[in-house]
Amino acid sequence: MESGNGAMSDAMNFDEPEHVRMLRDQTRRFVAEHMPRAKAREWDRGNIFPREVFDKFAALGMMGLTTEERYGGAGVDIYATMAVIEEIAKRSVALACPYIMAVCYAGMNLGESASEEQKETLLPKVAAGKLMFAxxxxxxxxxxxxxxxxxxxxxxxxxxxxxxxxxxxxxxxxxxxxxxxxxxxxxxxxxxxxxxxxxxxxxxxxxxxxxxxxxxxxxxxxxxxxxxxxxxxxxxxxxxxxxxxxWGQLAGRALEVEKLELSACALGLAEAALADAWTYAEERVQFGKPIAHHQAIRHSLAEARTKVQAMRHMLYHAAWLANNNRPCSVETSMAKLFCCEGAAEVSEQAIRVVGAYGLSDDMDLERYLRDAKSLPIVGGSSNMQKNNIANRLKLGA
Ligand SMILES: Cc1cc2nc3c(=O)[nH]c(=O)nc-3n(C[C@H](O)[C@H](O)[C@H](O)COP(=O)(O)OP(=O)(O)OC[C@H]3O[C@@H](n4cnc5c(N)ncnc54)[C@H](O)[C@@H]3O)c2cc1C
Structure with a gap:
């Protein structure tokens, strides 16, 4: 018998859908094999865009997540798109950018605002990984x-x-x-x-x-x-x-997705910074014990872990709203504000936990910090998100 509680537990299900878990796993495996840490460092230092890697990723069918099936895509799935961006950004935000340029800048905007003729010509190219917008x-x-x-x-x-x-x-x-x-x-x-x-x-x-x-x-x-x-x-x-x-074409779901894609980059980056600092704290011994046993370090990592968990909830709640065509301008602005500020804070906190080696180019923490700095500025600064939240909630109206 379906009880009130049963209906409630259904509505509050935080498990990721099976197809998203599969896409996540597939992306993780791809990143591990084709975007290893050493390569990400090399591309960062050499200022290189590895197009051949991007093409291999496209060949897996990963570019069709914002394109309807009738144009050759997998159907519009904003939640799944964010999961893929998060997984790539765990390795490098710079590597997530070309994916965003294809799937979000091109795919979302064309899907939402293009003429039928433009959709028929351009969307199949997006889904095939052969079209990027800047x-x-x-x-x-x-x-x-x-x-x-x-x-x-x-x-x-x-x-x-x-x-x-x-x-x-x-x-x-x-x-x-x-x-x-x-x-x-x-x-x-x-x-x-x-x-x-x-x-x-x-x-x-x-x-x-x-x-x-x-x-x-x-x-x-x-x-x-x-x-x-x-x-x-x-x-x-x-x-x-x-x-x-x-102007009207800049608003709508494509704008919500722009805020979310940056939040997904922020979440991936913060998770990566936290994971590196966490591991280091367990291994680095000072004053006769791993630094993870010093209370100040434990608290710092526990705080960062809490922030990252909150970032995850805000991002995927807002993505779920956008995916279901529900009003979400406030929630996407809150996610953009919280996640992007959070990534800047967590990446700096991670360096403080690690200490000197956090600044060394033998680790990735200095790269995470460099990439995190732009997140609260791009795609509508934190102040602009606060304006939007207050305006939408009719503060003082
Ligand atoms: C790495 C990077 C990548 C970027 N990529 C792109 C891109 O691909 N395409 C693109 O078009 N742009 C891009 N941008 C630009 C980015 O979107 C802008 O930085 C952003 O829109 C804000 O503009 P601004 O930084 O010039 O700040 P300004 O708008 O000049 O604002 C300066 C300061 O004043 C504050 N401020 C301004 N107005 C208000 C207000 N009404 N209330 C409160 N505070 C306010 C801002 O928060 C900020 O602190 C990129 C920027 C960077 C750094």
Whole structure:
């Protein structure tokens, strides 16, 4: 007989679905075999994107998790996508970035906002691991206030002409398209008159230049200069009828997923930093006993473990809401805020537990710290997430 308690235990089931466990295991095995620690260090030091490894991962069918089956994907599964990102980020956030560029930037945005023609042409390529987008939102003068972009898009017959500069364009040099937010009409109406144009990364007039910065070496972020770049009007995201309607396309599930993918990177990174510090604390002997037996170290690791557990719950609860098409803007902002701040804190805490060797390039902790620093800044800073949480919850309204 089904009891009230039975129904409740069903609703509160925290077990990961079987297919997600399998994807997780498959990703773990792939990471262990094709992305070993030594290689991740080598790619970080050499600033290398290992495309052949990425292609092997795609061959396992891992790129179709945000693409509907009718376009060659496995069906949209945001929860499973986050599990895969988390597992890759445990090795390296830089290695998770190209996966995100394909599955989230391209797959999610096309699935949510593309025209039928664009979906039919582009989504099968995403699912096959043959298409990556780089986000061209930020600009030299434009950070969080994205609706003030200065890059212009003008219609000339069946073509769009783009001029301007995009900054912090992660992976522009390995992407197929720049997902470019541009001012396409008068500035007076700030949130109207914006369009998203898919600009081929090899278009004439488009130049990609380096931008020195801390972290995510191998994928890097770049400057992208657009000088009279011409693309067909068919490259407007959603088709020509979506001209001047770009702002609305930035909202919705793709935006929720952007917050979640960074939270998944943060969780993976924090787990890796914690695991390394935990093991080290059990092995390093000072004052006649493993440092794990000194209370200060025990407390520090217990605190970090608690934080990571909370990060996991926040991420997967928000991912579950997004997956089920439930309202989740507050929960995704909370996850982004908590997980990204958490990763920055845990990666620093891990170094303090380990001590001097934590700063050595014989360990990975200094890389985790470098990569963690950007997480509370990118994809909507922690302050912007707090604004969103307070606004959505109508604080003071
Ligand atoms: C490694 C890295 C990768 C990136 N990748 C990409 C990418 O691929 N594509 C892309 O388009 N962009 C990318 N970015 C840019 C990133 O998304 C921006 O950094 C972010 O949008 C915030 O802009 P900003 O850092 O210029 O801060 P600004 O918006 O200039 O803000 C500066 C400071 O003021 C605070 N602030 C601003 N407005 C408010 C407010 N209203 N209330 C409270 N505080 C406020 C911010 O929190 C921050 O502390 C990347 C950045 C980095 C560092």
């Amino acid at each position: 986000y061209g939102l930020s600009e030299p003068n434009v950070g969080g206030d994205l609706a003030t972009v200065e890059t212009t898009a003008a219609r000339e017959g069946d073509e769009i002409v783009l001029n301007g500069a995009k900054r912090w364009c992660t992976g522009a040099h390995i992407a197929d398209y720049i997902f470019c937010l541009a001012r396409s009409g008068p500035r007076e109406e700030k949130y109207k008159n914006l369009s998203i144009v898919l600009v081929p990364a090899d278009a004439a007039g488009l130049t990609i230049t380096p931008l020195g910065h801390l972290g995510i070496r191998g994928v890097e972020t770049k400057d992208v200069i657009l000088e009279n770049v011409r693309v067909p009007a068919a490259n407007i995201l959603g088709g020509p009828e979506k001209w001047n309607k770009g």
